[in-house]
Amino acid sequence: MAPEAKRGEERNPFLYSKVVDGLKKLYKKNLQPLEEQYLFHGFHSPLLSEADFESKPTVLLIGQYSTGKTSFIRYILGRDYPGIHVGPEPTTDRFLAVMHGSEDRVVPGSAATIQPDKPFRGLARYGASFLSRFQVSEANCPVLEDFTFIDTPGILSGEKQRIGRNYDFTGVIKWFAERSDLILLLFDAYKLDISDEFQRCIQQLRGHDDKVKVILNKADLVSSQQLMRVYGALMWSLGKVMPVPEVVRVYIGSFWENEYVNQDNAALFDQEREDLFTHLYGLPRDAAVRKINEFVKRARLAKVHACIIGHLKQQMPAMFGKEKAQAKLIEDLRTEFLKIQRQFHIPAGSMPDVEKYQEMLRDYDFRKFQKVNERMIANVDKMLSKNVAALMEELPSSSSLPSSVAQ
Amino acid sequence: MAPEAKRGEERNPFLYSKVVDGLKKLYKKNLQPLEEQYLFHGFHSPLLSEADFESKPTVLLIGQYSTGKTSFIRYILGRDYPGIHVGPEPTTDRFLAVMHGSEDRVVPGSAATIQPDKPFRGLARYGASFLSRFQVSEANCPVLEDFTFIDTPGILSGEKQRIGRNYDFTGVIKWFAERSDLILLLFDAYKLDISDEFQRCIQQLRGHDDKVKVILNKADLVSSQQLMRVYGALMWSLGKVMPVPEVVRVYIGSFWENEYVNQDNAALFDQEREDLFTHLYGLPRDAAVRKINEFVKRARLAKVHACIIGHLKQQMPAMFGKEKAQAKLIEDLRTEFLKIQRQFHIPAGSMPDVEKYQEMLRDYDFRKFQKVNERMIANVDKMLSKNVAALMEELPSSSSLPSSVAQ
Ligand SMILES: Nc1ncnc2c1ncn2[C@@H]1O[C@H](COP(=O)(O)OP(=O)(O)OP(=O)(O)O)[C@@H](O)[C@H]1O
Ligand SMILES: Nc1ncnc2c1ncn2[C@@H]1O[C@H](COP(=O)(O)OP(=O)(O)OP(=O)(O)O)[C@@H](O)[C@H]1O
Ligand SMILES: [Mg+2]
Numbered sequence A, B: 001m002a003p004e005a006k007r008g009e010e011r012n013p014f015l016y017s018k019v020v021d022g023l024k025k026l027y028k029k030n031l032q033p034l035e036e037q038y039l040f041h042g043f044h045s046p047l048l049s050e051a052d053f054e055s056k057p058t059v060l061l062i063g064q065y066s067t068g069k070t071s072f073i074r075y076i077l078g079r080d081y082p083g084i085h086v087g088p089e090p091t092t093d094r095f096l097a098v099m100h101g102s103e104d105r106v107v108p109g110s111a112a113t114i115q116p117d118k119p120f121r122g123l124a125r126y127g128a129s130f131l132s133r134f135q136v137s138e139a140n141c142p143v144l145e146d147f148t149f150i151d152t153p154g155i156l157s158g159e160k161q162r163i164g165r166n167y168d169f170t171g172v173i174k175w176f177a178e179r180s181d182l183i184l185l186l187f188d189a190y191k192l193d194i195s196d197e198f199q200r201c202i203q204q205l206r207g208h209d210d211k212v213k214v215i216l217n218k219a220d221l222v223s224s225q226q227l228m229r230v231y232g233a234l235m236w237s238l239g240k241v242m243p244v245p246e247v248v249r250v251y252i253g254s255f256w257e258n259e260y261v262n263q264d265n266a267a268l269f270d271q272e273r274e275d276l277f278t279h280l281y282g283l284p285r286d287a288a289v290r291k292i293n294e295f296v297k298r299a300r301l302a303k304v305h306a307c308i309i310g311h312l313k314q315q316m317p318a319m320f321g322k323e324k325a326q327a328k329l330i331e332d333l334r335t336e337f338l339k340i341q342r343q344f345h346i347p348a349g350s351m352p353d354v355e356k357y358q359e360m361l362r363d364y365d366f367r368k369f370q371k372v373n374e375r376m377i378a379n380v381d382k383m384l385s386k387n388v389a390a391l392m393e394e395l396p397s398s399s400s401l402p403s404s405v406a407q
């Protein structure tokens, strides 16, 4: 079964992009003005940038050389990506972020770290020798509307690897792992051993256990009985290396476009692929849900913040005694918060921490605050109840939405 | 495939019994007189008893309740054994040694520990409450000519088990493990968890890792994909629990007389069973080889020992100065050893440790020693080169015999 077939059936194409584009527009139009007017960034987090919206559900592939990482990506894309190398010897010699672009091109690592619409600024800290081993491969390919894939150099065993590498490999793995939605560890029927460096990489994934899945690739190249031995040996050593009690999910099969060599387990491999694809193509929806969730939380917080700042401004005397009035307002902030809650019908649980605000407010001059802008706040309310709700409807099954979004 | 078929083809029935009976006769006729005459037991080990010859290749079964331990034994025997209980609830409530007997009967635990022809004397130390939970089931069944099976009560999880048991369960497991040739840990597709007590049992098996094999039973009751999950989960937790790097061999299948419910993996299960049977039916041969090996080593040592004692006796003066002569002989033992070596054509490597003998000889009165008995020694030589060699020929493939035997 070609991945196309699967994609055609169950995948909701561009779902993630649609949602995120929608949120970006709503943010610029309704939320950003409010955040700017009431100095949201000073109290909470900076304005959202292009890159905050642009980072897509990311799949990180890690494994020994020649286990089929690059072939896996090609299989999912249904085509080559710029700068692709596939071969039985160690081939991929760098980290590659395979991303969507309007045309096929390669962006070298250092350049990629300064592009404002790419989430790679943080990689600069790994130095020039790493950046010379990092590139962005842009391809105009529909799958990449919803995903970014991180292809990595195969892990070698023993001394060999250290010779070529003069950068912090496991550090880089950790950086990408933190920013990925799915981390695939690839093994194949002939490459099961977990070298020291591989083990260090796996240890870097601690805390991301729910994102880690394993692929036992090329499973069609061995007999059923051999496969059981191979698979058993893999689980045995993964059990020793991974510090969690829950069994990691291993997908057994052959993840490329060719026919199975040994057909004995074809039905199993097909089911395994289906399960993996279901998980994979569920990621954009999950990520979209998460983005909406965060967006709603942020919008509610920005609104409450605006009410607080606007209210405080309105409590200031018109002419004299401003400093004293400001000090008193900070001191009595708990009472003011109660007034704000009542006036704007804010649930008690949605009010921020009084003491933190007392702390932060000391750095401001209340005279420069803006009054409550009823129209702006109404806009945010409308955005949440109408536009964001409409985006939510795009998502396949709203029954499983987190409660904060579904309410 | 019924186990009968398999046994008919490849098994050399009674092989083990034949070899051991042969050795026993040879021992009584040729070696024991020599050992007695030259006080071998005082310098090395006691005379061999009936029980030393009688203990057969032993298979110990351990596992959660209802994983099919008892059914496995019944399957191999091709019949019930006295006192058998099979059922889905915890059924086997005691340790059962299933052994050969001229007729079917049950010997209670305490009685079994005092039978001279049974190797269970050592179990007395586990006390009366254990012995009331131990029995020997004798059955007149051909398989039992070559094997003893130890059926054990199913391991329960949590508190349940401790209530019923007022003896040292893991201690008993350890005792049997030391005396077994094969230790089978049984799991089934629905009972994978390794309880605390089970884990303690597995830890008792440390040092016997080469004897431990695992059975994943009832594998035909689940789908292929479920089986992979189940098997993977088992390997994962075994990897965590077993303290060795080498992957333990797991035999996957259904080990009883019934047809497979799910036929999808029939070929795999058949192969797995064949592998297990090959290993199992290889045990008597391996054990026979080991017995022969030990017997040959013992006979050579006894012969050398007889030469030493006889030689020393012959160096003693006929009348006066015996004590001084004995002291001098002990002091110059290294020189005497060289003489003995030359006189009896003993390879240097086969002479025992001089200092140990010096130590031990001090406790003896050389006057009471016997002279060298050429005929007795010739008998032992002949026994080795003719009779033991003939027993060796009974063994299927002498190419893989240990060198000490094959020479
Ligand atoms: N599912 C598969 N079955 C059999 N062979 C495969 C499969 N996937 C890839 N291969 C072959 O394995 C070799 C390695 O593939 P590939 O270059 O994709 O691996 P890689 O993990 O990216 O290696 P590296 O770490 O060196 O970049 C190639 O010869 C490829 O054709
Ligand atoms: N290979 C098998 N496939 C399916 N069912 C089986 C198989 N072997 C045994 N059973 C069933 O499982 C149940 C438990 O079997 P059995 O009594 O042999 O297990 P046990 O390990 O000896 O249990 P206990 O520890 O309680 O003595 C019985 O109902 C038996 O019929
Ligand atoms: Mg590659």
Ligand SMILES: [Mg+2]
Pocket: B069, B070, B071, B085, B086, B091, B092, B151, B152, B154
């Ligand atoms: Mg039982």
